[in-house]
Amino acid sequence: xxxxxxxxxxxxxxxxxxxxxxxxxxxxxxxxxxxxxxxxxxxxxxxxxxxxxxxxxxxxxxxxxxxxxxxxxxxxxxxxxxxxxxxxxxxxxxxxxxxxxxxxxxxxxxxxxxxxxxxxxxxxxxxxxxxxxxxxxxxxxxxxxxxxxxxxxxxxxxxxxxxxxxxxxxxxxxxxxxxxxxxxxxxxxxxxxxxxxxxxxxxxxxxxxxxxxxxxxxxxxxxxxxxxxx
Numbered sequence: 001x002x003x004x005x006x007x008x009x010x011x012x013x014x015x016x017x018x019x020x021x022x023x024x025x026x027x028x029x030x031x032x033x034x035x036x037x038x039x040x041x042x043x044x045x046x047x048x049x050x051x052x053x054x055x056x057x058x059x060x061x062x063x064x065x066x067x068x069x070x071x072x073x074x075x076x077x078x079x080x081x082x083x084x085x086x087x088x089x090x091x092x093x094x095x096x097x098x099x100x101x102x103x104x105x106x107x108x109x110x111x112x113x114x115x116x117x118x119x120x121x122x123x124x125x126x127x128x129x130x131x132x133x134x135x136x137x138x139x140x141x142x143x144x145x146x147x148x149x150x151x152x153x154x155x156x157x158x159x160x161x162x163x164x165x166x167x168x169x170x171x172x173x174x175x176x177x178x179x180x181x182x183x184x185x186x187x188x189x190x191x192x193x194x195x196x197x198x199x200x201x202x203x204x205x206x207x208x209x210x211x212x213x214x215x216x217x218x219x220x221x222x223x224x225x226x227x228x229x230x
């Protein structure tokens with residue numbers, strides 16, 4: 001059985017909607033179908049999580065994606081280095097939606113993917129400061145997640161003025177998959193996605209360029225001179 005990818009599904013849908021051939025000027029083209037397919041898959045995975053997985057006690061939703069976001073700016077506020085999250089990750093126990101945070105200290109340097117910062121729970125930063133034995137996290141840098149922002153235990157912006165961050169965030173966003181990456185879909189889910197997408201696009205009126213004299217492109221052109229749609 002063929003691997004389920006977003007490009008293959010989108011191509012099959014576009015061919016059905018366009019009568020077997022995707023013309024160069026087709027309004028229902030593959031890039032447009034990919035957007036709709038991604039929205040349908042996201043909705044399906046979320047419904048599956050809330051109706052099935054959550055009731056079974058599953059804490060990490062099926063279909064979760066670790067999206068990588070780079071070039072995130074660090075700023076100083078109230079004496080602490082902070083960084084805004086590029087998107088809001090899904091809510092997981094112990095704030096695991098923010099999966100990992102990595103630094104790049106120099107403008108022309110590389111991200112230190114082996115030196116990720118230490119995640120702390122809200123309130124643990126103040127608790128650690130009161131413990132002389134490990135109040136400096138043994139030289140490491142920690143962070144707390146406050147809604148849409150991370151706050152760090154050290155002012156890394158003053159230590160490294162050019163610092164930027166990379167984050168891996170747990171999201172349910174199918175757009176993070178490549179065109180040919182295998183999707184987390186069952187065979188019966190694949191056919192449901194196709195049927196919903198075809199139904200969505202079939203609501204649009206596609207003019208017959210051979211006989212539809214109301215089409216903007218062919219107004220005033222004799223029928224026998226009109227271009228046949230591709």
